[in-house]
Amino acid sequence: MTDYGHDLVFGTLLEPPGDNPRRVVELAEFTEEAGLDLASLSDHPYWPERLDTMALLSVIVARTTRLRVLSNLANLPLRPPTTLARTAATLDILSxxxxxLGIGTGTQHFWDAITAEGGPRRTAGESIEALDEAVRIVRALWAPGSDLRFHGKHYRLDGAKTGPAPAHDIGIWLGAYQPRLLRLTGRVADAWVPSSPFLPPEHLPAANRVIDDAATAAGRSPQAVRRAYNVEGEFGTGTGFLQGPPRMWAEQLAHLALTEGISTFMLYRAEQPDAIRRFGKEVAPAVRELVAQGRGSGGANSPNR
Structure with a gap:
């Protein structure tokens, strides 16, 4: 049983539609109105029916005042690390x-679409290598210093100019399910963000152990990696995971916070304002109360990241 002590964050995972371009911005605005902390967008740049994730995030931060935003997760094969670094820094400065910044390796289901747009086709191992290189490049470009030279297997920079520097210490969030990518997460990531449809709650303990062991082996504290979770559910009368009333949701999510260290919960495929409202107004406050009671204090005991 592990509670990493992070403050609790609640938000939404929205889908960027193409047929109703204003809808996702309206849902992000509603996310803020519902008292939630974070809005995130998935990223499939090879689907022309969807609007561009980074452009949408820029509109969302312009239309909100306190809402944090996250790419959940940026498609690395079609978004080079230099571009990711400068886009992220720009959005952070303006917001x-x-x-x-959430980054994903791309998945085996979409390699044909990725290569059709000029991206590379990578094996699972190559994808993890490329992600490792990309994280190092992004962080180096955010830091002040001399021209950047990087000669990796997948990326090469010969005197790239660093900057701009972001307005705050941007976290790099990685999605991971398989052991090798979980180990990379433990070594280099600021946050881990799986989705409950693909990694049910009963699989969280094993994945957390892999991340913790890798972090320790790399000389990091396991607490350095925030644990986030895209959670799918339906408010109803069931007894399964997130299938009951708001109070049951709160009890189940508080349990994950106190036993598995999950501190960021994002409502997966949040498409209905009423569900967003209930998540923000009924579930989130109850989870905070239960976790504070479980921790035996008045709130979280580590700074927000």
């Missing part, structure tokens, strides 16, 4: 420090 006053409200941007977080």
């Amino acid at each position: 006053g420090g409200r941007f977080e």
Whole structure:
């Protein structure tokens, strides 16, 4: 049983539609109105029916005042690390420090679409290598210093200029399910973000152990990696995971916070304002109360990241 002590964050995972371009911005605005902390967008740049994730995030931060935003997760094969670094820094500067960068390797189901748009086709091992290189490049470009030279297997920079520097210490969030990518997460990531449809709660303990062991082996504290979770559910009368009334949701999510260290919960495929409202107004406050009671204090005991 592990509670990493992070403050609790609640938000939404929205889908960027193409047929109703204003809808996702309206749902992000409603996310803020519902008292939630974070809005995130998935990223499939090879689907022309969807609007561009990074462009949408820029509109969302312009239309909100306190809402944090996250790419959940940026498609690395079609978004080079230099571009990711500068786009992220720009959004962070313009939003006053409200941007977080989630990066994904791309998945085996979409390699044909990726290569059709000029991206590379990578094996699972190559994808993890490329992600490792990309994280190092992004962080180096955010830091002040001399021209950057990087000669990796997948990326090469010969005197790239660093900057711009972001407004705050942007977190790099990685999605991971398999052991090798979980180990990379433990070594280099600021946050881990799986989705409950693909990694049910009963599989969280094993994945957390892999991340913790890798972090320790790399000389990091396991607490350095925030644990986030895209959670799918339906408010109803069931007894399964997130299938009951708001109070049951709160009890189940508080249990994950106290036993598995999950501190960021994002409502997966949040498409209905009523569900967002109930998540923000009924579930989130109850989870905070239960976790504070479980921790035996008045709230979280570590700074927000």
